[in-house]
Amino acid sequence: MDKIQKSDYHEIRRKANEILEMFTELKVNLHTTSYLYILLSNTIKNFSQENTPFEMFDALYVNRLYDAIMFIHKSNNKKKYLKDITKGTLDFQDRKHSHAKNILFELELAHRISIKFEDVKLDEPDIVVKFADGDVGIACKKVTSNNNLEKQLSKGVKQIKLNGFLFGIVAINIDNLTPEGSILKQDTVKMALDKLHDLNMGFIKKNERHFLKYLKESRLIAVIIHSSVVADIPSASPRFNNLSQTTMWTMKGLEEKLKDKVGLFKVLESTS
Template structure:
C-alpha cells in the first residue's frame, strides 16, 4: 500500500466570469504520489539541513514534533503495527508540506526570518490557531507555487514576494496575508496594499483561506474535479462577501487585484492513493480596471500558463 498526499500543481485559465470580475481559475492538475518512506526521508533530510546550518528547531517545539510524525508513520508501516491512524497521516502530510516549503528556500538569505518564525510558532496546520509560523508558510507556499510554474519569484521585504514582469513592465509585488476569520479582510487588505506602496511597484494582495475551512477535517469527494469545483466555489463565495472592498482597492489603484488560495487534505474516492493534499488558486480583478492593470495581469497569466 502506498500513501501520499498527492500534490496538485495548478496551471491556470483566464475566463470572464461576470461583467464585474475576471478570474484566473486553476484547471490543470499534475499528481505525484510518495510513499511513507519517501516522506520520512525527505523530512529527516530537512532536520539534517537545519542542524548543519545552525538553525535552531528545539526538540519540544511544535515544528520538531510535527516533523517527527512523518518518521513515526513510516516506522509504524514498516513494523506492520497497524498504528497508522488518520490523524497521524494528516500530521505527516503537514510535516511534508512544511519541509518542502523550507527546503525550497533554506539557503536564501531572505528566507531566514520566515524559517525562524516557523521554528518558533504553532505549526499544527489542521487546527485554527493563528501563528506567525503559519503566516510565513503561506509566503513560502506561494513562492513555491510560482516557481513550479517557472516564474522567477523571490522573497522580498516589502512586500513578501517580488517578480519581474517581461515586456518592460518592471517589478511586481505580492503581499501575502493569511486569514483566520470570515469577516477579517479589510484590515489585512489595507496592510497588503500599503506594503505594495512601500515597494513602489504595482502588485497583488494574496490571501490564504486554509484556516477558514473546518479544523481537523478531510474533504471527501468522488473525483479531483469535484474537489476543485468545491474549493473554487468557496474562494468565489468569500470574494463575493467582500467584493465592494476589493473593487474599491483596485479602482483606487491600491493593487491590481487579489489572489485567493485554499489548500485542504482530501479523500478522493476515484484516486489511488485516496489521501491527497489539494490546492485551489484564484486570481481576481475588476473587469473595468485600468488598462495598465489588465495588461500586467495578462502578462502574469501568460507566465503562469506558458
C-alpha cells in the same frame, strides 16, 4: 495535488530529515516540544509500508511543508525565515492565529509562483516577481475570519505603496475559513476541487466591495484567493491527498499593458 503512495515512505522520510538538517545547518533551534519537531520525528520513526490514516496525514503534512521550507534556500535571509516558521504552530488543523503559518503561506505561494515564473524573490512586500519592464509586488495575508479582511487588505495596500512596483497583488489564504479539524470528503478529486473553487468564489462575491474600496486608489490591481485542504477521496488511489485551489479577481477597466501583465498570473489558477 500531493499524493502519498505506500512506496513513497523512503522519500517522505528523506524530506523530513532534510527539513531537520536545515535547522541544524543554519543553527536555528527547533524545540523538541514543537508541533513541527514532533511531526517530523514521528514521520521519520513511524511512516512505513504499514501505516495508519493518522500517519498518512502526517506524511501529507510533511510533503506539503517540504517544498515551501526548501524555498528558503533561495532567500538571502535564510535564518530569519527558518526562525519565523518556529513562531507558532504549523498544524494545518488548528485555527489559532500563528505567525509561522503566515510565513508558510508566503513560502508556499512563492514556490508555486516560481514554477511558472523565472525570477521570484522573497522580499518586501512579501514576494517579488521580476520582469524586464518592472517588478510586481505580492503582499500575502492569511485571514482568520471574514471580519479581519479589511484590516489585512489595508496592510497589503500600505506594503505595496512603499515600493515602486509596476503593480501589486494581494494574495489571501482562506484555509482558516474551513471547519476546524475537518477533512474534505468527496466522491472524486474533481468534486473536491470544485468545492474549493466554490469556497474561493463565495469569498470573492462576499468581499468584492472591500477589494474595490482598498484597491482602486492604489497600484494594486488583483487579488489571489488560495485555499488548501486534506481531501478524502474513497475512489482514488491513494485515498487521502493534499488539494489546493487558487482563484484570481482583477480590477475592471485596466489599461492594456497592465491587463496583459496581470493576465500572466492567471496560470496560478491551475489546481493542484
